């Protein structure tokens with residue numbers, strides 16, 4: 001097996017468990033690796049760091065799969081996936097969950113969402129893409145699924161020299177499925193929805209709004225298929241309006257409201273949330289609860305400041321729409337914006353809006369997207385509920 005030797009002074013990151021090795025952290029490679037090969041990684045003193053896959057085309061030269069010298073083969077992937085499923089079951093998941101959350105499950109760049117009997121896969125690096133057949137075999141063996149679909153239509157694959165593609169990895173099936181969550185039902189468009197079709201990471205956060213939405217007038221911005229808003233109606237909201245810029249998402253959200261017999265309470269409209277928040281903030285309807293769940297604001301370090309300005313702006317405007325003593329439910333999925341930075345943007349917004357905040361809930365993504373200490377980008381979702389009062 002080809003051996004990769006790390007420089008003497010490597011970042012403590014690797015020793016502390018982070019699975020990424022950048023090209024500039026490598027002293028030498030003994031042999032001529034092909035992209036996707038499994039290689040042995042060693043510290044400069046010759047001790048084994050672990051085994052991983054290499055891609056000379058990628059800035060991340062190697063991603064570690066194991067810290068131990070065990071064979072990386074079909075059985076390895078079967079065991080990792082089974083282990084991840086057993087962990088989810090221990091946490092109480094039975095139907096829907098993120099089954100594999102990449103680095104958090106020691107399978108870098110692999111995402112698998114389980115929607116009942118259906119599975120959606122993303123293989124985001126060349127090294128993991130090569131093992132797709134083994135991964136599909138493992139899913140077939142463990143779950144006997146009704147369908148498996150690949151959502152590799154994501155630009156990040158180009159960094160690895162991979163094509164974007166999507167399609168069936170099982171016999172074709174109707175990709176518009178219905179899933180159950182907290183006693184509600186949702187259509188999920190596995191083939192054409194955003195990301196894998198559904199945002200499982202907010203699953204337990206959706207239940208956190210249960211008490212504050214009772215008898216409330218609720219506005220949800222960046223609603224996607226209406227999951228938070230339909231939960232709000234289910235938990236006793238008086239009126240709910242959800243807005244999203246995507247006509248497709250709004251169509252699906254309205255269908256979801258009908259599916260749950262909550263369409264007399266829940267309405268969805270296709271609008272630009274940035275414009276709506278700006279205009280209504282000056283003059284317009286007021287709400288007891290405003291919920292914000294925008295898409296990631298940046299993927300590059302150079303834009304973090306702009307992202308923070310964006311968070312401050314929309315939250316400030318959101319706060320202005322809230323009746324005295326109402327609640328703001330606000331999320332951020334921008335990986336590069338740390339919890340501290342996000343919370344300070346919210347504080348700055350409150351100051352400028354002359355509002356006082358009282359924290360009800362602060363948490364991260366659902367536990368089926370485990371956060372690993374030492375792997376920063378596994379702690380990406382910020383979810384905050386605050387009571388908002390005038391100063």
Ligand code: SAH
Nearest residue numbers: 199222223224244245246272273293294295
């Ligand atoms: N809350 C949702 C997920 C939201 S994802 C859930 O839990 O399922 C972010 C959403 O923001 C996407 O649906 C996207 O279409 C929408 N979006 C992006 N830009 C927008 C804009 N300017 N105005 C309104 N919605 C926007």
